[in-house]
Amino acid sequence: MTIAMGKIELSPLPYGYSDLEPYISEQTLLYHHDKHMAAYVNKTLELVAGTSYADASLEQIMMSADGALFNNAAQVWNHRFYFEQLSPRPQSKPKGKLLEAINSSFGSLRKMREMMTAEALSLFGSGWVWLTSDIHGKLKIVSMSNAGNPLTNELYPLLAIDVWEHAYYIDYRNSRVEGVNALWNVVDWSVVEQRYDDILNM
Ligand code: MN
Secondary structure, X not given: OOOOOOOOOOOOOOOOOOOOOOOOOHHHHHHHHHHHHHHHHHHHHHHHOOOOOOOOOHHHHHHHOOHHHXXXXXXXXXXXXXXXXXXXXXXXXXXXXXHHHHHHHHOOXXXXXXXXXXXXXXXXXXXXXXXXXXXXXXXXXXXXXXXXXXXXXXXXXXXXXXXOHHHOHHHHOOOHHHHHHHHHHHEOHHHHHHHHHHHXXX
């Protein structure tokens, strides 16, 4: 796996807390990063202390643990991945090999976004919707409940939509669709392209 082995720590946001406004508010990012993600980090550290996982990476934990340890470690990984793909100055569209793959798999970028949004709306309860690639570069949209992560299904994540209520409730209340639609404005496709290139170059 070319994805860097992640430490169990609260990685800082790669932008300021108010930088994604008006799409994602400062208050949402303060809670989402400093409260929710921080809680997953702290719980994971508490669960690995004194165990054989004490020096393990997030990926090693995700591939072999279950229950609370899996859930908390995967949520650390998922949130880092989610925050890193967003930018106040995003590249607004994919290009190159990723755009070709999106067009051949889904018809167009617009259709891919519609499919991911529809998955987000139909996912019951909390979870994540992922754009993934297999080892050969074939794209697939998958939704997973709770802390689910596609790496456990041998799929490589390219883009994540957090559909836990805490991701959108402050800004959009019960409207998951508004939260997802807003998110598309701050997805930095240069990050997604880099992730795809890394998989193609494995
Ligand atoms: Mn979240």
